[in-house]
Amino acid sequence: MNGQPTHFAPLARLLHWSMALLILAMLFIGAGMVASVSERHEWLIHIHKPLGALLLVLVILRLIVRLSTRQPPLPADMPGWQALAAKLSHYLLYALMLMLPLVGWAMLSAAGDPIMLGSAVQLPSILPANATSFAVLRKAHRYLAYLLFLTVLLHLAAALFHGLIRRDGVLESMLKGRD
Amino acid sequence: MQDRSAPPRRPLNTASKVMRLTGIALVVAVTAAAFAYVNGSLDSHRLTPRKLVDNLETNNGIYPGYRRNHAKGVCVVGYFENSGQLREYSSAAVFSDARTPLVGRFALAGGNPQAPDSGAPVRSLALRFELANGEQWRTGMNTMPVFPVSTPEAFYEMLQAGRPDPATGKPDPGAMPKFFAAHPESAAFLQWVKSAKPSASYATETYNGINAFYLVNAAGKRQAVRWSVVPLDQNAADAAIAQDANVLEPDLAQRLASGPLRWQLRMTLGKPEDPTSDATKVWPGDRTVLDAGTVVLQEIQPQNSGECRDINYDPLILPSGIEGSDDPLLAARSAVYANSYLRRTSEVGKLPAATATKESRQ
Numbered sequence: 001m002n003g004q005p006t007h008f009a010p011l012a013r014l015l016h017w018s019m020a021l022l023i024l025a026m027l028f029i030g031a032g033m034v035a036s037v038s039e040r041h042e043w044l045i046h047i048h049k050p051l052g053a054l055l056l057v058l059v060i061l062r063l064i065v066r067l068s069t070r071q072p073p074l075p076a077d078m079p080g081w082q083a084l085a086a087k088l089s090h091y092l093l094y095a096l097m098l099m100l101p102l103v104g105w106a107m108l109s110a111a112g113d114p115i116m117l118g119s120a121v122q123l124p125s126i127l128p129a130n131a132t133s134f135a136v137l138r139k140a141h142r143y144l145a146y147l148l149f150l151t152v153l154l155h156l157a158a159a160l161f162h163g164l165i166r167r168d169g170v171l172e173s174m175l176k177g178r179d
Numbered sequence: 180m181q182d183r184s185a186p187p188r189r190p191l192n193t194a195s196k197v198m199r200l201t202g203i204a205l206v207v208a209v210t211a212a213a214f215a216y217v218n219g220s221l222d223s224h225r226l227t228p229r230k231l232v233d234n235l236e237t238n239n240g241i242y243p244g245y246r247r248n249h250a251k252g253v254c255v256v257g258y259f260e261n262s263g264q265l266r267e268y269s270s271a272a273v274f275s276d277a278r279t280p281l282v283g284r285f286a287l288a289g290g291n292p293q294a295p296d297s298g299a300p301v302r303s304l305a306l307r308f309e310l311a312n313g314e315q316w317r318t319g320m321n322t323m324p325v326f327p328v329s330t331p332e333a334f335y336e337m338l339q340a341g342r343p344d345p346a347t348g349k350p351d352p353g354a355m356p357k358f359f360a361a362h363p364e365s366a367a368f369l370q371w372v373k374s375a376k377p378s379a380s381y382a383t384e385t386y387n388g389i390n391a392f393y394l395v396n397a398a399g400k401r402q403a404v405r406w407s408v409v410p411l412d413q414n415a416a417d418a419a420i421a422q423d424a425n426v427l428e429p430d431l432a433q434r435l436a437s438g439p440l441r442w443q444l445r446m447t448l449g450k451p452e453d454p455t456s457d458a459t460k461v462w463p464g465d466r467t468v469l470d471a472g473t474v475v476l477q478e479i480q481p482q483n484s485g486e487c488r489d490i491n492y493d494p495l496i497l498p499s500g501i502e503g504s505d506d507p508l509l510a511a512r513s514a515v516y517a518n519s520y521l522r523r524t525s526e527v528g529k530l531p532a533a534t535a536t537k538e539s540r541q
Contacts, residue, residue: 145220
């Protein structure tokens with residue numbers, strides 16, 4: 001054909017699936033910790049912060065991999081609205097994956113909290129302490145997380161739709177294939 | 180290279196299409212339901228931070244911009260002068276550095292920022308130590324030596340016993356005695372309440388950390404502790420405060436105008452048999468008490484514009500070298516304070532900051 005790849009690069013696939021797992025875990029950890037007054041609140045927070053920092057590193061790496069590798073094109077027979085939805089939802093996923101850890105970091109900075117990843121590693125503040133910015137960022141963190149969860153659900157449904165109904169190779173392009 | 184459209188696809192018959200679509204819907208629905216369970220939406224019985232703060236608001240009323248509890252208070256600024264005696268017990272920089280700056284806050288228990296100082300005997304002192312290495316140690320201490328209850332669930336029950344009846348606007352007078360009868364663990368607290376008088380000064384009070392913590396030294400050895408700050412030069416005043424008086428803040432301003440006020444930070448070392456998970460129980464009086472150093476307060480600031488206003492005195496913001504214990508109240512305080520902090524930081528614009536500044540200048 002025209003030399004288009006039929007699958008994602010192995011490194012892109014590794015990043016996709018490891019981040020999928022971590023992001024889903026992160027969303028559940030975040031939702032669970034704010035709804036708890038037990039010790040669970042404490043140990044979930046201690047996972048949430050370093051995991052958020054790791055996800056920020058991973059999403060930056062992933063953007064670099066995305067921009068430096070070629071992606072398989074969507075099937076030519078996909079309806080136009082589905083192709084557009086696919087494109088927009090991927091932009092949204094990338095934007096949210098990048099924003100959530102940054103908003104979390106900024107929110108802790110605005111609260112004047114030391115940003116500890118474990119007991120020894122401390123990140124610098126990225127914003128001056130300010131109550132109003134804290135409140136805005138804290139709410140943004142929550143609503144963006146809910147939006148990410150909904151987008152992930154949509155992404156999951158679409159992937160299964162490609163794999164089970166259309167059977168057009170889109171799901172497989174993220175599952176397997178060799179260069 | 181294979182062509183993406185090459186593998187032959189047999190068209191799905193309607194039944195199999197419906198089944199597959201149902202399968203997809205099921206996967207999405209189960210994931211969404213699991214999420215709704217985890218965030219508490221499907222679990223109305225779970226005790227959440229929101230529920231506890233909602234109850235504080237029901238009992239106390241809502242005063243936008245103010246803390247949902249210990250709402251009436253004042254900021255103070257000073258430093259901690261280390262004695263060096265804790266160095267072998269804790270690797271925290273606050274116990275090795277000579278001086279650590281701090282921002283504190285004195286307050287009255289209760290959610291009404293206009294409450295009279297004579298209303299209740301419980302006063303509190305919260306401190307935020309800013310360690311040179313960028314870490315922080317935050318602690319909220321109270322004048323009572325023990326907490327009335329040992330779990331967040333019991334605290335929630337206590338709040339409900341104090342809930343005003345919508346018909347009368349007052350709590351059911353029988354509810355609180357009934358609660359205490361069902362909670363014998365509150366005996367030590369009730370004993371203290373009987374003898375405690377609302378003090379006429381913040382400066383003459385001892386403030387107790389109540390919950391247990393662990394000091395951890397460089398070798399990783401853990402020592403259970405409870406801490407208190409005890410006034411050094413200020414004698415406890417015997418006279419109880421006059422009814423409805425508003426004297427605590429002017430008293431503090433007057434004392435600080437003539438010089439700094441000092442407290443000794445005392446660390447009580449627990450023995451293995453001393454409870455760390457139960458804030459209703461005092462430790463035996465013969466335990467070793469170490470002088471960790473001196474808390475020196477130099478300056479008073481109005482709470483609506485002072486440095487303490489935007490500090491959440493979360494007791495689990497700790498430097499390395501100090502760790503929380505298994506006391507369930509610690510995680511609950513941390514979670515509930517975070518909820519209250521978001522509510523009040525969303526309302527800072529509604530605080531009467533200018534008036535408060537004027538009032539405190541004298």
